[in-house]
Amino acid sequence: MSDTTTLPTSPDPFLDKAWGEIGRLGLTAHVAEIEAQGLTVIPPELACPDGLADRLLAACLDAAERRNAERPDIEMAARYAPQSSDRFKKVLGSGDGDSPIGDLMQSMLFEDPAFEEALMNPVLLGVATYLCGYSAIMYTMGCFLKGPNNTTLPLHADTPGPTPLPGYASECNATYVLTDFDRNNGGTAFVPGSHKWCRKPSGNETQVIDNPNAVAVEAKAGSLVCWHGNTWHGAFNRIATGIRVSIPCVIARPHLRTQEHLIDKVDQAMLDRNSSRFAVLMQQGIALGWSTQTEAISGAERATKFQAAYVEELGLDPAKYPNSLFA
Numbered sequence: 001m002s003d004t005t006t007l008p009t010s011p012d013p014f015l016d017k018a019w020g021e022i023g024r025l026g027l028t029a030h031v032a033e034i035e036a037q038g039l040t041v042i043p044p045e046l047a048c049p050d051g052l053a054d055r056l057l058a059a060c061l062d063a064a065e066r067r068n069a070e071r072p073d074i075e076m077a078a079r080y081a082p083q084s085s086d087r088f089k090k091v092l093g094s095g096d097g098d099s100p101i102g103d104l105m106q107s108m109l110f111e112d113p114a115f116e117e118a119l120m121n122p123v124l125l126g127v128a129t130y131l132c133g134y135s136a137i138m139y140t141m142g143c144f145l146k147g148p149n150n151t152t153l154p155l156h157a158d159t160p161g162p163t164p165l166p167g168y169a170s171e172c173n174a175t176y177v178l179t180d181f182d183r184n185n186g187g188t189a190f191v192p193g194s195h196k197w198c199r200k201p202s203g204n205e206t207q208v209i210d211n212p213n214a215v216a217v218e219a220k221a222g223s224l225v226c227w228h229g230n231t232w233h234g235a236f237n238r239i240a241t242g243i244r245v246s247i248p249c250v251i252a253r254p255h256l257r258t259q260e261h262l263i264d265k266v267d268q269a270m271l272d273r274n275s276s277r278f279a280v281l282m283q284q285g286i287a288l289g290w291s292t293q294t295e296a297i298s299g300a301e302r303a304t305k306f307q308a309a310y311v312e313e314l315g316l317d318p319a320k321y322p323n324s325l326f327a
């Protein structure tokens, strides 16, 4: 027997790493709440230090002004639906002239460096990693701008695919709340505990007002509301005047087909100023999605290069832990 003491090695060093970060960031109770309820509200002082929420709100209004040629006045009393909301009419079941989501701006990441900061916020990544692992990728980052409306957004689970949904999270929705959320403000509606049911709501269950288990989230501007992809949620209509502003940042496991295709869209300067984790979130470690054999070969080379750099940054190799939920 050797006289040196060897500590037992953890069966999953990725879990240890994720758990260590959660502890250091003061997120343990929030992660426990996600386990129990399927969602948590991380308060502004933890979620958005150093004025991040103010920078994000300004960046959203700047982007809306660029896209719609008019800066939204977030105090205004009218319905806000400058251009895109009708696109979702059939999908979301809104009545004519009304939208359950207001305006949805998509592909926000490239609009302003503040969105890069939002994605790389250690608090967001701590929760997203716990739910989707270190190899997770960005699925989408948008911005909802919702004024007074009549139509609720039906309850649904974000996880794609048929029932049974996997019991583990395939997605983490981390939404920056940039104006206060509650019932009157048209905040998100949640059915606490529904992430454990591993199915999607159907029929009358989808109705936010009629479902007695749907509760309005209460979150102050600057909060980060995080939920498990299986958690049933929708949104109450906005009774209050003014515009509700939020940034849904959705992180997913790397086998999912993402809403945003980022692989060949990220510019080199953006990659250069960020970590390998950022590159992986930007789908640079993904080899799939080619249209020609040449692309298949170059894509595999690119993915291998970014994965290797990430292994060095992590000090751990996800490929060596194929059964880990955290790798």
Ligand SMILES: O=C(O)CCC(=O)C(=O)O
Binding pocket: 101, 144, 153, 158, 173, 175, 187, 188, 189, 233, 234, 235, 248
């Ligand atoms: O508008 C909301 O509050 C909910 C939006 C939603 O369903 C989502 O971000 O996945």
Ligand SMILES: [Fe+2]
Binding pocket: 156, 157, 158, 233
């Ligand atoms: Fe959703």
